[in-house]
Amino acid sequence: MLAEISAAMVKELREQTGAGIMDCKRALQETGGDLAKASDILKEQGMAKAAKKSERVAGQGTIEAYIHAGGRIGVLVEVNCETDFVARTDEFKRLVHDIAMQVAAMDPTVVGNGPEAQSTDGGAEVPDDKILLKQVFIKDGSLTIEDLVKHAIAKIGENIVIRRFSRFELGV
Numbered sequence: 460m461l462a463e464i465s466a467a468m469v470k471e472l473r474e475q476t477g478a479g480i481m482d483c484k485r486a487l488q489e490t491g492g493d494l495a496k497a498s499d500i501l502k503e504q505g506m507a508k509a510a511k512k513s514e515r516v517a518g519q520g521t522i523e524a525y526i527h528a529g530g531r532i533g534v535l536v537e538v539n540c541e542t543d544f545v546a547r548t549d550e551f552k553r554l555v556h557d558i559a560m561q562v563a564a565m566d567p568t569v570v571g572n573g574p575e576a577q578s579t580d581g582g583a584e585v586p587d588d589k590i591l592l593k594q595v596f597i598k599d600g601s602l603t604i605e606d607l608v609k610h611a612i613a614k615i616g617e618n619i620v621i622r623r624f625s626r627f628e629l630g631v
Contacts, residue, residue, distance in 0.1 A: 464488055476501045478614075504613075515618040519543045521552065525559035534562045536624040541617040554611050554619070560597065561604060562624050567591035570621050571605075591621065 464487045472483040472494055478501045486497035486504075520539035526532070538555045545551050561567075571590035587593045592605040602610070604621075612619050 464492060468492060468494065472497055472501070478504075502610075515541055517541050517618045517620045519546045520620075520622070521546050521555055523552075523555040523559045525556065525563055527560070527563040531629045532563050533627040534559045534624060536562055537622040539620045539622050540615070545615055545617050548615075550611070550615060551619075554607070557596075557598060557607070558591075558604065558621060559624075561594065562591065562626050564597050565591075565594050566626060566628075567594060567624075570623065591624070 464484060468487055469480060469483045472478070472487060473480060475494075476483070476498055478486075482501060482504070483497070486500045487494070489500060490496040517539035519542055520537060522535060522537050525534045525536070527534070536555065536559045538551075538558060540546050540551060565588075568589040569585055569591065571585075571592035592603065592608070594604050596602040596604055596607050599607075608619050608621065
């Protein structure tokens with residue numbers, strides 16, 4: 460027998476996942492009211508949506524400048540989305556800021572969404588800890604940066620691409 464799905468349960472799942480109200484309700488009904496299982500279902504659906512959107516052109520976006528450690532480390536990062544409307548949202552700006560903080564803290568050498576992740580000029584592979592998309596997110600150890608971007612794509616509904624970054628550190 461299916462458990463009664465309350466508005467509070469739908470609201471809680473929506474806050475956890477950022478999914479739509481009807482998607483949350485359907486996932487809760489499918490799992491008999493189990494929030495954890497419903498969250499997993501929505502994450503899988505979100506990843507599928509993100510994969511579908513990855514072919515769409517991301518020609519808008521923003522450039523974030525981030526200065527860390529009392530002016531000793533600076534980062535410029537370009538993150539693209541499909542529309543200027545999304546580029547101006549607080550959610551997108553927060554994502555770009557988090558990515559800039561990641562670059563400052565973890566010192567990646569490549570983004571990792573192209574052939575540059577497979578080899579450097581010398582032909583050696585770039586280690587995973589130097590590929591931005593494969594790095595563990597500094598604010599949430601259960602996510603990689605690639606997961607973070609895919610979650611944002613699923614939530615925002617547009618393709619998002621980390622295009623490039625530059626990191627500067629005094630004395631290096």
